[in-house]
Amino acid sequence: MSPDSFPNSLSNPDLKVASLISVGQHPKSGRARRASQDARAVELGLKMTGSASRLIHVGGGDETGLRQYLGMGLPEITLLKADGRADAVPILASYLKEQPADIVLSGIHAEQGEASGMVPYLLAEHLGWPIVPRIADIQKVEDGFAEVLQALPRGQRRLLRVQLPFIATVDNAAPDARQYAFGPARRGLMNGVAVYAPVDEARLDWQENPAKPRPKRLNVVKAKSAADRFKAATAKPQGQGGKVIRDGTDREKAEAIMELLIAEGVVR
Amino acid sequence: MLLDWLLPALVVTALALLVIGAIRRIQLWRAGQPEPVKLIAGLMAMPRRYLVDLHHVVERDKVMSNTHVATAGGFVLSMLLIIPVHVLGLESRWLSIPLLIATALMFTGAIFVYRRRRNPPARLSRGPWMRLPKSLLMFSASFFLLTLLTSGFLPESFGSWVFTGILLIGVVFGLSEMLFGMGWGGPMKHAFAGALHLAFHRRPERFGGGRSTGLKPVNLDGKLGVAEPKDFKWNQLLGFDACVQCGRCEAVCPAFAAGQPLNPKKLIQDMVVGLAGGTDANYAGSPYPGTEVGKAQGNPHQPIVDGLVSADTLWSCTTCRACVEECPMMIEHVDAIVDMRRHLTLERGETPNKGAEVLDNLIATDNPGGYEPGSRMNWAADLDLPLMADKHDAEVLFWVSDGCFDMRSQRILRAFVKILKAANVDFAVLGNEERDSGDVARRLGDDATFQSLARHNIATLGKYRFQRIVTTDPHAFHVLKNEYGDFGGHYEVLHHSTFINELVEQGRLALDRFKGGTVTYHDPCYLGRYNGEYESPRALLGALGIQVNEMERSGYRSRCCGGGGGAPITDIPGEHRIADMRVDDARKVEAETIAVACQQCTSMLEGVVEPRPEIRDLAELVADGLIVETAESTTPAAQPIAEEVH
Ligand code: SF4
Ligand code: SF4
Numbered sequence: 001m002s003p004d005s006f007p008n009s010l011s012n013p014d015l016k017v018a019s020l021i022s023v024g025q026h027p028k029s030g031r032a033r034r035a036s037q038d039a040r041a042v043e044l045g046l047k048m049t050g051s052a053s054r055l056i057h058v059g060g061g062d063e064t065g066l067r068q069y070l071g072m073g074l075p076e077i078t079l080l081k082a083d084g085r086a087d088a089v090p091i092l093a094s095y096l097k098e099q100p101a102d103i104v105l106s107g108i109h110a111e112q113g114e115a116s117g118m119v120p121y122l123l124a125e126h127l128g129w130p131i132v133p134r135i136a137d138i139q140k141v142e143d144g145f146a147e148v149l150q151a152l153p154r155g156q157r158r159l160l161r162v163q164l165p166f167i168a169t170v171d172n173a174a175p176d177a178r179q180y181a182f183g184p185a186r187r188g189l190m191n192g193v194a195v196y197a198p199v200d201e202a203r204l205d206w207q208e209n210p211a212k213p214r215p216k217r218l219n220v221v222k223a224k225s226a227a228d229r230f231k232a233a234t235a236k237p238q239g240q241g242g243k244v245i246r247d248g249t250d251r252e253k254a255e256a257i258m259e260l261l262i263a264e265g266v267v268r
Numbered sequence: 269m270l271l272d273w274l275l276p277a278l279v280v281t282a283l284a285l286l287v288i289g290a291i292r293r294i295q296l297w298r299a300g301q302p303e304p305v306k307l308i309a310g311l312m313a314m315p316r317r318y319l320v321d322l323h324h325v326v327e328r329d330k331v332m333s334n335t336h337v338a339t340a341g342g343f344v345l346s347m348l349l350i351i352p353v354h355v356l357g358l359e360s361r362w363l364s365i366p367l368l369i370a371t372a373l374m375f376t377g378a379i380f381v382y383r384r385r386r387n388p389p390a391r392l393s394r395g396p397w398m399r400l401p402k403s404l405l406m407f408s409a410s411f412f413l414l415t416l417l418t419s420g421f422l423p424e425s426f427g428s429w430v431f432t433g434i435l436l437i438g439v440v441f442g443l444s445e446m447l448f449g450m451g452w453g454g455p456m457k458h459a460f461a462g463a464l465h466l467a468f469h470r471r472p473e474r475f476g477g478g479r480s481t482g483l484k485p486v487n488l489d490g491k492l493g494v495a496e497p498k499d500f501k502w503n504q505l506l507g508f509d510a511c512v513q514c515g516r517c518e519a520v521c522p523a524f525a526a527g528q529p530l531n532p533k534k535l536i537q538d539m540v541v542g543l544a545g546g547t548d549a550n551y552a553g554s555p556y557p558g559t560e561v562g563k564a565q566g567n568p569h570q571p572i573v574d575g576l577v578s579a580d581t582l583w584s585c586t587t588c589r590a591c592v593e594e595c596p597m598m599i600e601h602v603d604a605i606v607d608m609r610r611h612l613t614l615e616r617g618e619t620p621n622k623g624a625e626v627l628d629n630l631i632a633t634d635n636p637g638g639y640e641p642g643s644r645m646n647w648a649a650d651l652d653l654p655l656m657a658d659k660h661d662a663e664v665l666f667w668v669s670d671g672c673f674d675m676r677s678q679r680i681l682r683a684f685v686k687i688l689k690a691a692n693v694d695f696a697v698l699g700n701e702e703r704d705s706g707d708v709a710r711r712l713g714d715d716a717t718f719q720s721l722a723r724h725n726i727a728t729l730g731k732y733r734f735q736r737i738v739t740t741d742p743h744a745f746h747v748l749k750n751e752y753g754d755f756g757g758h759y760e761v762l763h764h765s766t767f768i769n770e771l772v773e774q775g776r777l778a779l780d781r782f783k784g785g786t787v788t789y790h791d792p793c794y795l796g797r798y799n800g801e802y803e804s805p806r807a808l809l810g811a812l813g814i815q816v817n818e819m820e821r822s823g824y825r826s827r828c829c830g831g832g833g834g835a836p837i838t839d840i841p842g843e844h845r846i847a848d849m850r851v852d853d854a855r856k857v858e859a860e861t862i863a864v865a866c867q868q869c870t871s872m873l874e875g876v877v878e879p880r881p882e883i884r885d886l887a888e889l890v891a892d893g894l895i896v897e898t899a900e901s902t903t904p905a906a907q908p909i910a911e912e913v914h
Pocket of ligand 1: 516591
């Protein structure tokens with residue numbers, strides 16, 4: 001996809017898009033690589049603003065992994081230097097306050113390390129920006145608003161209108177990242193920026209073990225025909241309790257959620 | 269007399285124009301990248317390269333070969349004699365009679381050229397090439413008669429104004445084609461560019477019966493591949509200019525026959541357009557299938573892809589080298605194609621279809637399928653194969669290749685292991701330490717990944733002691749044998765067909781007769797044309813009592829299965845599939861089995877819908893025919909009996 005296919009790349013030359021990138025880990029070999037969701041975020045950035053879109057990474061600067069993002073045709077990575085024990089959120093927050101962006105994109109969660117998926121949320125909280133999780137596309141940006149296509153389960157989509165600036169995480173439903181090429185990867189710059197990088201105290205005494213895949217409950221489908229099986233695979237799960245609240249104030253809605261969380265034992 | 273000054277003037281003018289044109293042409297080649305050549309040695313070697321090596325190729329078409337000898341020999345001789353006789357005006361029978369013979373010889377040759385041009389096969393280009401035989405006839409006839417006239421062989425009365433006038437017109441025509449045209453891009457350009465191309469060929473090893481088929485490495489700190497014509501080495505540009513548009517390459521190209529958008533002759537001509545600047549409007553040969561002629565344009569400083577040629581053209585090539593093998597001018601099509609692919613992959617990141625995924629897998633997991641690198645030995649879980657990591661030293665290192673991940677190829681591998689064990693060969697495998705050889709990455713233009721794989725493999729191989737590497741994969745065979753050398757890996761590498769044949773010849777294997785009906789043998793490109801191994805597979809089949817029903821295209825003319833050069837990965841659509849055409853070749857000779865010697869060929873040919881001949885690798889045929897002794901002897905067969913006394 002050429003960067004020009006985005007309708008606003010010309011009419012909106014000042015649009016600032018930044019993608020947060022992490023070093024991924026190949027599921028089979030464990031080798032460092034570009035993280036697949038982050039790469040999709042970069043792809044979306046490229047679509048919107050071409051090679052003017054920015055890449056931001058907090059960490060030590062693992063060459064092999066990061067250079068693959070540059071290989072997608074971007075000139076540089078802003079490398080906010082921090083060691084593995086630092087907390088990325090305050091570093092990103094203070095950097096984005098100095099170097100503002102209109103749209104910040106990231107993957108849903110990292111492929112290694114803590115991989116909690118909390119960075120975009122915490123960052124949104126720090127910056128006071130809205131966050132749109134799991135988007136498939138940004139269709140246009142106009143008059144300070146973006147039309148964002150959010151991916152929902154089972155291939156459904158929801159079009160949202162979001163005020164700039166905002167943070168979005170990019171779903172696997174977004175277009176695949178383009179091939180990375182050796183030439184631009186070699187030429188791209190890693191602009192190291194020295195930042196204040198406080199150690200993530202909470203994590204220091206955590207113990208890390210390799211994750212084990214959780215057993216999955218098999219869904220026994222008693223289907224006779226292929227059509228039945230197809231239906232079973234695609235049907236929405238029937239509502240198991242719960243209710244849809246459309247009317248009422250935000251406070252009432254929030255209270256309803258809180259009640260549920262307490263009932264389920266999530267919040268005590 | 270008019271002739272006294274006009275004729276020398278004409279010849280001198282034509283020669284002067286030739287020199288100017290030639291200098292201009294040389295400037296065009298010099299736009300290319302520097303590449304050191306042996307200047308004097310090359311020029312000295314040129315006549316021999318022309319007379320021996322080039323004619324070795326031309327001779328495959330006997331009539332054309334004789335025709336060319338007569339015409340070209342006659343012409344060169346005539347030119348050498350025209351200067352003293354007609355320019356310097358030396359009057360001697362010792363000169364004029366040889367000149368008469370030379371022009372007569374040339375005339376005879378030209379008649380054959382003319383006859384072939386009356387009904388030219390589709391592979392020949394038309395356009396100015398149709399004019400050439402007439403110019404040849406005119407040149408030789410006019411100078412023949414003029415020489416008769418000036419040296420007094422004819423009565424004075426013949427020298428009428430009209431007659432001389434007609435002869436002079438012939439001379440002008442002839443000279444402008446032969447000399448002016450040579451320097452200024454006419455068909456005769458091939459003589460001048462061709463001679464220099466032979467002198468400064470980028471692969472001089474090819475002359476004198478040698479072979480040079482390994483791709484040249486990319487300097488990863490420099491320019492990555494060829495984007496514009498000026499990015500080719502200067503002698504590659506020179507090579508393009510040597511093309512005579514004979515279309516022999518076109519006639520053997522599997523991609524062209526399959527209707528994919530590639531024609532090696534047109535590709536070379538497009539490179540000529542690129543180096544000289546202009547459009548392909550004057551091209552008068554077969555187009556790229558499905559592409560209109562006349563739209564391509566370029567110059568030395570303009571990107572080639574999507575101007576001169578489309579990317580699909582470059583990705584259609586299977587790197588089978590049939591074109592290179594057939595080209596009488598010894599032009600290197602595959603080098604040029606891979607050079608341009610390198611730019612597309614390394615700079616633009618535009619490897620089509622599954623290309624990006626395969627390269628990504630190679631980078632992340634060292635195998636094209638993206639399988640777990642630690643699972644390379646799963647295919648042999650029950651075979652108890654000796655590992656190099658344990659033994660450190662073995663006579664034979666069995667290079668397993670990525671066939672280990674493919675269930676069909678595993679049958680070939682297992683058959684080969686059975687043979688190794690039956691012959692008591694001291695062998696070991698690298699197991700999980702082995703990585704993809706880099707063949708596919710390199711043909712897809714990703715020399716960075718190739719080099720990284722090669723370096724890792726070379727480092728691994730360097731840890732162990734072995735005498736030779738044996739592999740069932742001709743692609744790995746070629747790469748290990750011919751392409752690792754540039755990175756410091758020099759090994760004795762054998763293809764399993766050669767190795768098994770050796771075992772048979774040494775009497776280390778006892779074979780039964782094959783009882784499966786008629787058999788033909790398909791030469792894999794990377795074993796045959798790339799490495800010249802045509803004999804061992806046939807000898808091996810002979811040892812099984814098989815009389816091979818040879819296909820029309822076999823040996824050095826074997827038609828590719830369609831599986832090389834990453835073609836199944838880039839998968840450019842055509843009208844037919846190359847594998848179907850190859851199986852049709854086998855059907856024509858009523859083969860019930862196609863013997864192959866490559867896992868890639870196996871999977872390509874087996875992908876053809878049934879009914880079709882059975883596809884069996886040599887290793888499988890041999891393994892089936894093994895006569896295994898019932899009581900397995902524990903002492904190696906090679907051990908002398910005398911030792912048992914102790
Ligand atoms: S490239 Fe070689 S084989 Fe092909 S047309 Fe030219 S001279 Fe003939
Ligand atoms: S290498 Fe084979 S496929 Fe490629 S152009 Fe030559 S003949 Fe055609």
